[in-house]
């Protein structure tokens with residue numbers, strides 16, 4: 001999988017995130033979410049969990065508990081691009097399952113998996129406010145809706161080309 005930043009740079013950024021939020025266990029969730037965001041593989045490694053627990057002066061089990069409680073946090077590497085399929089009410093009504101089938105067929109993976117080239121992971125998401133174009137997907141900060149096979153193919157190709 002492609003590494004966009006070195007470990008040193010990553011730990012430096014973790015220090016910055018902790019400094020910004022304040023080194024307190026009360027800020028743990030916000031810190032973890034941001035650390036995951038800057039990780040090129042969208043997860044938090046065991047070493048990073050240990051590092052954060054030391055920095056916040058809290059037991060490592062507290063950090064692992066938060067990691068396992070919040071589904072938005074992952075302890076496993078994900079693809080460079082995470083495709084989130086909304087399965088909340090509006091997208092349910094608009095039959096997100098069909099869109100999911102198209103994506104799974106296009107990427108040859110199921111929800112919860114990562115493509116063998118490490119480019120894409122597929123996961124469910126709760127509503128991210130794109131109900132008017134449901135069923136919708138989100139890739140990074142970009143939201144797409146009302147997709148047919150061709151539009152979907154083009155979007156995925158555009159990410160492959162990056």
Ligand code: FES
Pocket residue numbers: 086087088089090091092126127128129130131134135136
């Ligand atoms: S319900 Fe899917 S984006 Fe709102």
